[in-house]
Amino acid sequence: MKANEMTSMQRVLTTLSHKEPDRVPLFLLPTMHGAKELGLSIKDYFSKAENVVEGQLRLRKKYRNDCIYTFFYAPLEIEAFGGEVIYSDDGPPNSGIPFINAIEDIKNLQPPKIKETKALYKVLQATQKLKEAVGDEAPIIGVVMSPFSLPVMQLGFDKYLELMHFHSDLFNHLMQINEEFCVDWANAQLQAGATAICYFDPVSSTTIIPRNKYLETGFQIAKRTISRIAGPTATHFASGKCLSIVDDVSQTGTAVVGTSSLEDIGAMKQACRGKLTILGNLNGIEMRRWSSADVNLIVKETIQKAAPGGGFILSDNHGEIPFQVPDEALMAISEAVHTFGKYPISDF
Numbered sequence: 001m002k003a004n005e006m007t008s009m010q011r012v013l014t015t016l017s018h019k020e021p022d023r024v025p026l027f028l029l030p031t032m033h034g035a036k037e038l039g040l041s042i043k044d045y046f047s048k049a050e051n052v053v054e055g056q057l058r059l060r061k062k063y064r065n066d067c068i069y070t071f072f073y074a075p076l077e078i079e080a081f082g083g084e085v086i087y088s089d090d091g092p093p094n095s096g097i098p099f100i101n102a103i104e105d106i107k108n109l110q111p112p113k114i115k116e117t118k119a120l121y122k123v124l125q126a127t128q129k130l131k132e133a134v135g136d137e138a139p140i141i142g143v144v145m146s147p148f149s150l151p152v153m154q155l156g157f158d159k160y161l162e163l164m165h166f167h168s169d170l171f172n173h174l175m176q177i178n179e180e181f182c183v184d185w186a187n188a189q190l191q192a193g194a195t196a197i198c199y200f201d202p203v204s205s206t207t208i209i210p211r212n213k214y215l216e217t218g219f220q221i222a223k224r225t226i227s228r229i230a231g232p233t234a235t236h237f238a239s240g241k242c243l244s245i246v247d248d249v250s251q252t253g254t255a256v257v258g259t260s261s262l263e264d265i266g267a268m269k270q271a272c273r274g275k276l277t278i279l280g281n282l283n284g285i286e287m288r289r290w291s292s293a294d295v296n297l298i299v300k301e302t303i304q305k306a307a308p309g310g311g312f313i314l315s316d317n318h319g320e321i322p323f324q325v326p327d328e329a330l331m332a333i334s335e336a337v338h339t340f341g342k343y344p345i346s347d348f
Contacts, residue, residue, distance in 0.1 A: 008066040008138035009195075016232075016255060016277050018311040024303055024341030025066040027141075027279060027315040028330060030059055031073070032092060032323045037062075042323070043087040046072050049125035056126075057133055062327075063334045066313075068134055070127050070194065071143040071320065072119075077185070078153045079119040080112040090323050095153040103155070103163055106170045111181035114188045124192040131193025139196060141234075142189035146201035147178030147225055148218040164217065179225050186229045196232040199225075199254065200319065205240025207260075214245060222252040234258065234279060239318045243268055250275040261286075261317040266305035269312070277311045282333070284316040287325045292332045299336035307345050314341065 006014065006022045014021035034055020035045035045051045056068050075085045075095035084096025100106060114120050123142075130140055145153075151160045151174060163171050186197045203209065204218030226233050235249055236258030242249060243263045250272075259268045259280035272278050282298065290298070299314070306312040314337055321330070340346075 009136055011066055012139050012313065015310040015312060018274055018277070018309060020308075020310045020343040023343060024307050024337055025313045026064070026334060026337045026341075027067045027069075027313050028059075028063050028065045028321065028333065029069050029071070029316055029319055030063075030321040030325070030330065031069065031071050033321070033325075033327075033330075034059055036327075041087075041089065042091075042093065046093070046122075049122045049129065052122075052126045053129045053133070056130060060134075060138070063330055064338065065334070066138060068130050068138055068140045069143075070123055070130065070140060070189070071198070072123055074145070074200075074320075075153055076119055076123065077145050077150060077181075080117045081109075081154065083153070092320060092323070098154060098156040098159070100155045100159070103159060103167055103170055106163075106174045106177075109174070109177055111177050111184070114184050120185065120188070124188060127189055127192040127194050140194045141196055141198055142186065142194035143198045143200060144182050144186045144189075146199055146204070146218070146222065147175050147182045148221045149201050149203040150178050150182075152203060175221055179221065182225055183228045186231075186233075190229075190231040194231070196234060196255075197229055198258075198319065199229075199233045199235045200238055201235055202238040202240050204245075205237040205242055205260075206244055207237075207240035207262075211245055211248070215248065219245075219248055219252065222249075222254070226253040234277075236279070236319045243271060246271040246276065256313070258315070258319060259317065264305075265302055269306045272311065273309070274311070277313060278306055279313045279315045281317040282315065284318050284321050284325065287316070287329050287333075288322065290329050290332070292328075295329065295332040296336050296340070299333060300340045303337075303341050303345060304347065307341065307343075 011021040011025045035042050037058045073093040078095045079085045083099035086096050233254045234256030235254040256277045261281045261283035
């Protein structure tokens with residue numbers, strides 16, 4: 001390490017305190033790219049904790065990343081409830097047919113027991129091994145699906161909207177079950193060695209529901225849930241818009257907000273200044289086609305708008321980089337951050 005160069009943990013903690021570290025922290029979040037590194041199929045890669053550990057360590061070294069990311073795939077929690085996971089050769093695993101067939105079935109739903117559930121236990125094993133490998137040099141980011149967003153996979157979107165609008169008693173019952181599970185799952189990851197928890201809550205995004213509905217539902221649920229998670233959290237809307245609810249999100253107890261590429265990062269910085277650290281907002285879909293010149297232009301502009309004063313971590317806008325994004329693009333992003341992200345930020 002060079003003189004005056006911070007560790008990844010020091011860099012992140014400094015920017016979270018809304019001060020300027022040595023450079024902008026980089027959170028590249030390639031979950032499936034570890035399979036490429038190990039020469040495995042996506043399904044085989046996620047079959048063992050050891051594979052994900054090796055994949056994450058290799059990717060961090062390769063891209064000079066400032067975090068370790070223990071996210072396996074979105075329907076992991078559905079798998080824990082007994083639902084179906086469908087694997088793809090070139091994309092993220094997805095949930096299959098919703099396991100709650102009828103809204104009335106919610107009455108009999110039971111949350112999984114964390115350490116007795118194979119799918120969840122694999123993540124805890126990976127977290128533990130990654131903590132042993134990196135110690136306190138870099139943050140380890142665990143992941144939970146919010147109690148409010150998980151029902152899209154539990155029920156399907158159509159039934160969930162029906163539940164939300166027309167069956168308040170069963171909606172509240174499902175939220176109670178999901179909240180207990182979410183808190184237990186988050187705290188188990190923290191106990192295993194995670195530094196912080198990413199609270200994925202796309203249904204709360206104003207892309208999906210209006211602010212007044214969010215204040216009645218996702219906002220209240222986030223406040224209750226996050227208050228019981230025994231560590232820091234980052235709230236991510238998985239590409240959804242959130243600029244108009246930033247003040248509300250800051251009241252949930254979260255420290256970081258994942259921001260959409262659909263919103264101006266400068267406006268987000270103004271709205272979040274001193275209240276929330278911004279995580280984002282590179283477009284993962286467009287990233288597939290970026291040249292090195294594109295990367296330099298986009299990364300420089302993003303850093304100039306959002307980095308001054310700290311409170312900014314460069315990342316993608318979704319929380320999972322598509323499998324089709326080439327290594328060349330990811331390497332170019334890393335190079336650009338290490339070149340243009342040094343504080344004080346210059347006008348290039």
